[in-house]
Amino acid sequence: MTADTRPTAAAPADLMVELTGIHKEFGHGHGAVHVLRGVDLTVPRGSVTVILGPSGSGKSTLLRCINELEDITAGSVVVDGERMGYRLDDKGVLHRLHPKVIARQRRRIGMVFQRFHLFPHLTAAENVMEAPLRVRGLSKDDARAQAEELLHRVGLSDRAGHYPAQLSGGQQQRVAIARALAMDPELMLFDEPTSALDPELVGEVLAVMKDLAKSGMTMIVVTHEIGFAREVADDVVFMDQGVVVEQGPPSAVLDAPRERRTRDFLAHVL
Amino acid sequence: MSDPIPNRIHARGVPRPGRWVGAVVVVVIAAMAIHGLVTNETFRWDTVWLYLRDIVVIRAIGWTLILTVGSMALAVVMAVVLAIMRRSDNPVLRGVSWFYIWFFRGTPVYVQLVFWGLISVLYPRLSIGIPFGPEFFAFTTKDVITAFWAALLGLAFNEAAYLAEIVRAGLTSVDPGQAEAAKALGMKDATILRRIVLPQAMRVIVPPTGNETISMLKTTSLVTAVPFTLDLFYATNAIGNRLYQTVPLLVIASIWYLVITSILMVGQSYLEKYYGRGFGTESSARRRRGGPGGRPSRQAAIAAAGTTTDDPFIEVTP
Ligand SMILES: Nc1ncnc2c1ncn2[C@@H]1O[C@H](COP(=O)(O)OP(=O)(O)OP(=O)(O)O)[C@@H](O)[C@H]1O
Numbered sequence: 091m092t093a094d095t096r097p098t099a100a101a102p103a104d105l106m107v108e109l110t111g112i113h114k115e116f117g118h119g120h121g122a123v124h125v126l127r128g129v130d131l132t133v134p135r136g137s138v139t140v141i142l143g144p145s146g147s148g149k150s151t152l153l154r155c156i157n158e159l160e161d162i163t164a165g166s167v168v169v170d171g172e173r174m175g176y177r178l179d180d181k182g183v184l185h186r187l188h189p190k191v192i193a194r195q196r197r198r199i200g201m202v203f204q205r206f207h208l209f210p211h212l213t214a215a216e217n218v219m220e221a222p223l224r225v226r227g228l229s230k231d232d233a234r235a236q237a238e239e240l241l242h243r244v245g246l247s248d249r250a251g252h253y254p255a256q257l258s259g260g261q262q263q264r265v266a267i268a269r270a271l272a273m274d275p276e277l278m279l280f281d282e283p284t285s286a287l288d289p290e291l292v293g294e295v296l297a298v299m300k301d302l303a304k305s306g307m308t309m310i311v312v313t314h315e316i317g318f319a320r321e322v323a324d325d326v327v328f329m330d331q332g333v334v335v336e337q338g339p340p341s342a343v344l345d346a347p348r349e350r351r352t353r354d355f356l357a358h359v360l
Numbered sequence: 361m362s363d364p365i366p367n368r369i370h371a372r373g374v375p376r377p378g379r380w381v382g383a384v385v386v387v388v389i390a391a392m393a394i395h396g397l398v399t400n401e402t403f404r405w406d407t408v409w410l411y412l413r414d415i416v417v418i419r420a421i422g423w424t425l426i427l428t429v430g431s432m433a434l435a436v437v438m439a440v441v442l443a444i445m446r447r448s449d450n451p452v453l454r455g456v457s458w459f460y461i462w463f464f465r466g467t468p469v470y471v472q473l474v475f476w477g478l479i480s481v482l483y484p485r486l487s488i489g490i491p492f493g494p495e496f497f498a499f500t501t502k503d504v505i506t507a508f509w510a511a512l513l514g515l516a517f518n519e520a521a522y523l524a525e526i527v528r529a530g531l532t533s534v535d536p537g538q539a540e541a542a543k544a545l546g547m548k549d550a551t552i553l554r555r556i557v558l559p560q561a562m563r564v565i566v567p568p569t570g571n572e573t574i575s576m577l578k579t580t581s582l583v584t585a586v587p588f589t590l591d592l593f594y595a596t597n598a599i600g601n602r603l604y605q606t607v608p609l610l611v612i613a614s615i616w617y618l619v620i621t622s623i624l625m626v627g628q629s630y631l632e633k634y635y636g637r638g639f640g641t642e643s644s645a646r647r648r649r650g651g652p653g654g655r656p657s658r659q660a661a662i663a664a665a666g667t668t669t670d671d672p673f674i675e676v677t678p
């Protein structure tokens with residue numbers, strides 16, 4: 091639990107993500123909702139961070155701020171030493187980056203959604219190939235070879251030609267993971283990847299995620315699978331009402347929580 | 361040959377006399393109508409048969425098809441642009457699109473066609489240049505916008521207003537999560553629109569656009585307002601007037617419009633099938649797994665409701 095919150099653009103080499111003083115407000119004026127209220131978080135390269143917290147605590151919003159799906163109201167997001175969304179010039183003036191540059195920044199970050207969001211008009215293989223073809227500019231043959239390899243990795247070699255509607259929820263989520271991996275990301279974000287699944291399908295998705303963690307991928311996972319957190323996480327972060335309440339190794343946060351709110355929450359989930 | 365199911369039910373159906381009565385009544389009425397059509401002297405079926413494949417008529421069909429396809433093609437392109445403008449962040453683009461749709465939907469296409477016919481009178485010279493400033497390029501209107509182009513542009517401009525609303529509805533129908541997933545993969549907005557959103561919107565766009573095409577086929581009969589005189593309706597009318605036999609030529613026009621409509625309907629059903637891929641009910645894999653067959657639909661219902669899924673306890677609640 092290093093609290094390295096220096097607002098520098100050059101992160102120490104071992105940090106993949108460095109969040110400093112993140113605030114997020116939706117809307118303006120009287121109708122504004124203050125969702126994130128100053129979040130500081132660092133994620134070392136190659137580590138797995140699990141984020142827990144009650145509904146509405148801002149877990150999804152935080153993930154979406156990391157890859158610029160939402161722009162933050164205050165603070166800074168630094169991924170792999172590069173500040174997301176903004177550039178600070180020599181005179182200390184902050185500039186918004188061009189959407190094309192932001193799109194390029196996102197390529198290093200894979201994201202897996204609760205409801206999969208596979209492209210329904212494309213087959214499993216085409217879903218995986220789409221971004222490499224259109225974004226990385228891979229040749230069709232290379233993209234296909236890569237898709238085959240990735241689908242094999244998530245155990246779906248025999249489903250390459252199926253449309254998402256022809257796959258079970260667990261299979262769809264595994265294709266979604268393969269799709270994100272096809273961009274060769276350095277960081278993977280998972281937003282409740284198993285919450286929309288039937289209980290018997292949860293295991294197959296978690297197994298793929300465990301493999302990924304073992305391969306050294308840096309991962310930030312919002313989940314309520316306490317077993318997964320205990321087994322895989324290096325760090326567990328408990329959030330409530332837009333702030334990090336407690337953070338530490340699973341043995342500390344899950345088994346001996348210091349904060350009352352964490353204990354109450356865990357009592358509900360376990 | 362032993363039946364694995366014992367005591368299979370063999371029961372008589374429920375008597376449905378009403379069905380038979382209804383069917384007989386409808387068939388009799390239809391027969392009367394056909395009889396009246398075929399035996400009525402004023403239809404002059406001999407004339408109909410004689411002129412059905414007349415070279416003038418066939419050529420007119422060609423012009424009608426060119427007008428239909430040409431104006432629809434142009435209208436589709438304009439409509440996509442208008443719909444994208446309508447959804448843009450730029451208030452000027454939004455306003456212009458709104459005004460265009462308001463204007464071209466709000467005036468009769470016949471009147472619009474008359475104006476297109478008058479364009480060379482209203483604007484004898486067209487030029488490209490800076491407003492109130494220098495001209496770069498100018499031409500005489502009547503040399504460029506002939507009656508054919510006036511008709512085609514008139515139809516297309518009017519149609520684009522209707523199609524723009526259809527396209528907009530299609531774009532709106534696509535789950536925002538799709539664009540978001542594409543964004544997270546690092547795609548640019550233009551790529552997302554072209555590769556992810558539009559193909560899915562097509563499923564919603566194609567059926568009403570098929571209707572519009574069929575409707576356009578018949579709207580081409582109004583180009584006489586320009587006046588453009590080579591289309592099917594004008595041509596058959598002209599022959600009818602020359603022969604003093606208006607009715608049989610109207611029958612010919614109707615027959616050909618019906619034939620073309622039927623062909624367009626076949627094309628439409630192919631397009632619908634193509635853009636419906638991946639959305640079909642043929643999710644065989646899901647049904648074949650039997651056992652927890654009810655589950656996926658329950659999942660879908662939960663996801664669709666969009667309210668309960670955000671409950672963090674949903675998967676741990678026994
Ligand atoms: N686009 C938005 N506009 C306004 N409010 C929003 C928006 N997105 C999220 N919120 C609000 O922000 C708060 C946090 O939402 P968020 O989705 O981040 O919570 P969460 O911790 O992921 O919850 P859950 O476990 O239910 O997914 C909620 O109160 C939500 O209503």
Ligand SMILES: [Mg+2]
Binds near residue numbers: 149150151670
């Ligand atoms: Mg959430």
